[in-house]
Amino acid sequence: MLGIPIPAHVLMNPLTIKVACSNCNLRELCMPVGLSEHQLQRIDEMVAVRRKVKRGGALFRNGESFTSLYAIRTGFFKTCVATEDGRDQVTGFQMAGEIIGLDGIVNERHSCDAVALEDAEVCVMPFDRIEELSRAILPLQHHVHKIMSREIVREHGVMLLLGSMRAEERLAVFLLNMVQRLHARGFSSFELVLRMTREEIGSYLGLKLETVSRTFSKFVEEGIVQVKQRHVRILDADALRRIISSQQACH
Amino acid sequence: MLGIPIPAHVLMNPLTIKVACSNCNLRELCMPVGLSEHQLQRIDEMVAVRRKVKRGGALFRNGESFTSLYAIRTGFFKTCVATEDGRDQVTGFQMAGEIIGLDGIVNERHSCDAVALEDAEVCVMPFDRIEELSRAILPLQHHVHKIMSREIVREHGVMLLLGSMRAEERLAVFLLNMVQRLHARGFSSFELVLRMTREEIGSYLGLKLETVSRTFSKFVEEGIVQVKQRHVRILDADALRRIISSQQACH
DNA sequence: CGGCGCCTTGAGCAGTATCAATCACGGTGG
DNA sequence: CCACCGTGATTGATACTGCTCAAGGCGCCG
Numbered sequence: 104m105l106g107i108p109i110p111a112h113v114l115m116n117p118l119t120i121k122v123a124c125s126n127c128n129l130r131e132l133c134m135p136v137g138l139s140e141h142q143l144q145r146i147d148e149m150v151a152v153r154r155k156v157k158r159g160g161a162l163f164r165n166g167e168s169f170t171s172l173y174a175i176r177t178g179f180f181k182t183c184v185a186t187e188d189g190r191d192q193v194t195g196f197q198m199a200g201e202i203i204g205l206d207g208i209v210n211e212r213h214s215c216d217a218v219a220l221e222d223a224e225v226c227v228m229p230f231d232r233i234e235e236l237s238r239a240i241l242p243l244q245h246h247v248h249k250i251m252s253r254e255i256v257r258e259h260g261v262m263l264l265l266g267s268m269r270a271e272e273r274l275a276v277f278l279l280n281m282v283q284r285l286h287a288r289g290f291s292s293f294e295l296v297l298r299m300t301r302e303e304i305g306s307y308l309g310l311k312l313e314t315v316s317r318t319f320s321k322f323v324e325e326g327i328v329q330v331k332q333r334h335v336r337i338l339d340a341d342a343l344r345r346i347i348s349s350q351q352a353c354h
Numbered sequence: 355m356l357g358i359p360i361p362a363h364v365l366m367n368p369l370t371i372k373v374a375c376s377n378c379n380l381r382e383l384c385m386p387v388g389l390s391e392h393q394l395q396r397i398d399e400m401v402a403v404r405r406k407v408k409r410g411g412a413l414f415r416n417g418e419s420f421t422s423l424y425a426i427r428t429g430f431f432k433t434c435v436a437t438e439d440g441r442d443q444v445t446g447f448q449m450a451g452e453i454i455g456l457d458g459i460v461n462e463r464h465s466c467d468a469v470a471l472e473d474a475e476v477c478v479m480p481f482d483r484i485e486e487l488s489r490a491i492l493p494l495q496h497h498v499h500k501i502m503s504r505e506i507v508r509e510h511g512v513m514l515l516l517g518s519m520r521a522e523e524r525l526a527v528f529l530l531n532m533v534q535r536l537h538a539r540g541f542s543s544f545e546l547v548l549r550m551t552r553e554e555i556g557s558y559l560g561l562k563l564e565t566v567s568r569t570f571s572k573f574v575e576e577g578i579v580q581v582k583q584r585h586v587r588i589l590d591a592d593a594l595r596r597i598i599s600s601q602q603a604c605h
Numbered sequence: 606c607g608g609c610g611c612c613t614t615g616a617g618c619a620g621t622a623t624c625a626a627t628c629a630c631g632g633t634g635g
Numbered sequence: 636c637c638a639c640c641g642t643g644a645t646t647g648a649t650a651c652t653g654c655t656c657a658a659g660g661c662g663c664c665g
Contacts, residue, residue: 208503252459258509265516266560309517
């Protein structure tokens with residue numbers, strides 16, 4: 104059995120606890136640190152509304168008008184863009200504590216879909232309120248800027264991956280990134296349960312699902328990971344890191 | 355001859371004109387619209403410093419500490435990220451009126467290189483001053499948010515390109531995007547002079563330089579473009595658009 | 606138990622990469 | 636002025652990665 108620890112807040116019934124940034128255990132993930140009581144309270148008021156999204160449901164869709172950013176409380180999302188001719192591309196997977204919806208700011212309209220890969224709950228943060236508060240609360244202003252910049256830098260990394268890595272490297276990067284983010288949330292640093300299909304992983308990594316599957320099998324053969332359906336155990340993280348920086352060019 | 359019109363500001367001697375946002379003909383590209391005289395003046399003061407970068411020189415490099423955003427006045431840049439093992443990936447090409455440096459905000463340190471592909475001049479905008487002013491000038495706050503969101507959306511597009519398009523589609527997207535942005539700056543809508551090498555185009559598009567070259571040759575054979583070194587004339591923009599949405603999947 | 610969604614695996618193929626030779630252009634120095 | 640050189644672009648031949656098409660297999664749920 105792959106025992107994945109479940110953080111306390113998942114076990115608690117959300118209806119029985121007061122949900123507010125000030126006592127949210129994800130606070131340090133989505134909020135600036137070092138706020139005063141009063142500032143925290145003002146932010147609490149801004150994040151008054153929460154929204155549940157069922158597995159498979161959309162938090163927002165391409166073309167819908169943009170009003171709010173969302174902080175993920177629980178659950179797991181993918182975001183994806185599409186061309187008119189039907190192809191689509193997963194642009195990211197988001198987990199608890201991450202902010203989603205930044206794409207909508209520029210045109211006041213979302214330019215991608217955000218779909219829940221498991222039942223999820225998000226904090227709704229109306230963007231005009233964010234702008235208003237970030238004029239008054241300096242650390243919040245910083246924080247908003249950093250979140251957007253972080254997303255830009257993350258996407259640079261994905262571009263590097265898509266533009267110059269081979270299949271094995273892509274999957275290795277993906278697994279290490281996934282497990283690192285989960286670890287930061289209190290989960291194991293070497294075991295994970297994938298919330299997405301092989302096809303979604305492939306879309307994200309610019310590969311076909313068969314290639315993802317084959318690459319998993321290759322890693323298993325080489326003793327680097329154990330894979331049982333969506334349960335993955337990383338046996339040799341260093342091997343994964345070596346794959347990334349080996350780049351088998353050899354002349 | 356491919357006659358590319360040269361905008362007035364390039365012909366003017368920059369030493370003889372007062373360079374200030376308030377009389378900059380790129381204003382509507384990098385500044386919010388509808389500002390009062392007084393607001394514009396405050397922004398002018400923020401953008402007091404300009405900096406010239408020679409062709410091949412770096413505006414900033416990966417690892418350097420972040421202090422400012424830069425608005426390109428003249429010239430042309432590429433930004434690129436690199437892995438430890440030497441591979442690198444061009445993440446974008448930037449031209450006059452565009453903002454560069456957003457990657458540095460999150461860690462107060464740049465995470466990519468910005469290199470001038472031709473002699474360039476930028477307006478230096480200290481980021482702490484931007485934050486300060488955007489607390490006071492609402493349209494500026496909006497503008498900063500939109501610029502960052504626009505970059506995120508742009509990168510989504512690149513991810514779609516890198517993740518799911520074939521070589522011809524990538525080059526077609528690249529050419530149309532390039533010419534569209536140049537057109538918005540007063541240049542021809544069907545002729546362009548590439549400021550970057552085939553290798554840099556390839557890096558941006560996730561292709562090898564030979565593939566870029568071959569794809570150009572293919573387009574020439576098909577009568578879609580004329581290519582003479584870095585001079586490109588688009589003869590059939592619709593053909594390029596058709597390439598993008600054809601996706602030769604056929605079942 | 607049967608159907609369905611998702612995953613795995615195989616065989617053959619297509620599209621790019623790789624390696625290598627040559628060419629075009631621009632700049633330099635004799 | 637021209638020969639030479641270096642950089643970047645083109646083109647060809649071949650190799651190889653990942654894609655396509657196809658056939659099961661596994662696990663879950665009604």
